[in-house]
Amino acid sequence: MSPDSLDRLRAAVRDVPDFPQPGILFKDITPVLADPALLREAVNGMAEAFAGREVDKVVGIDARGFIFGALLAERLGAGFVPVRKKGKLPWRTRGCEYDLEYGSNAIEMHLDALAPGERVVLADDLLATGGTAGAAMRLIEETGAELLGVAFFIELAFLNGRDRLADSAPVHALLTY
Numbered sequence: 001m002s003p004d005s006l007d008r009l010r011a012a013v014r015d016v017p018d019f020p021q022p023g024i025l026f027k028d029i030t031p032v033l034a035d036p037a038l039l040r041e042a043v044n045g046m047a048e049a050f051a052g053r054e055v056d057k058v059v060g061i062d063a064r065g066f067i068f069g070a071l072l073a074e075r076l077g078a079g080f081v082p083v084r085k086k087g088k089l090p091w092r093t094r095g096c097e098y099d100l101e102y103g104s105n106a107i108e109m110h111l112d113a114l115a116p117g118e119r120v121v122l123a124d125d126l127l128a129t130g131g132t133a134g135a136a137m138r139l140i141e142e143t144g145a146e147l148l149g150v151a152f153f154i155e156l157a158f159l160n161g162r163d164r165l166a167d168s169a170p171v172h173a174l175l176t177y
Contacts, residue, residue, distance in 0.1 A: 085107060
């Protein structure tokens, strides 16, 4: 991806201070989502890491990962699989609990979402501490599918989330703060 494209994307990400709580500087991606040219550039940039590779499925994490994941799946000629918060999927699921700084959470995926040997990319909007992405990676690995890599639109490098994930699969982030 060209430096100009990255500059345009970075300029469109809006900083929102003290959201969702005091002391947090939230990276708001809605201006990128609202602009079709920027959204296309973002998805193209995320897809570059997997160019020339055969991808069967893209797994997207609830909720903004659905946006990037579905568009990335279309771009890569792959199917899309949602990973949702516990209790939100309508059929039989496999789940994974994970720790947060302030407690725990759980995500789930349909039991039949991935088959052994399928080549999979995991997608989300933001890599922070890596807890949710790590749990999604464990769900993917439990199916016997091959995790080709993880694609994020934004990485908050100062939170060291990449360190939690890099042993399991290559981690790609379009924008790093």
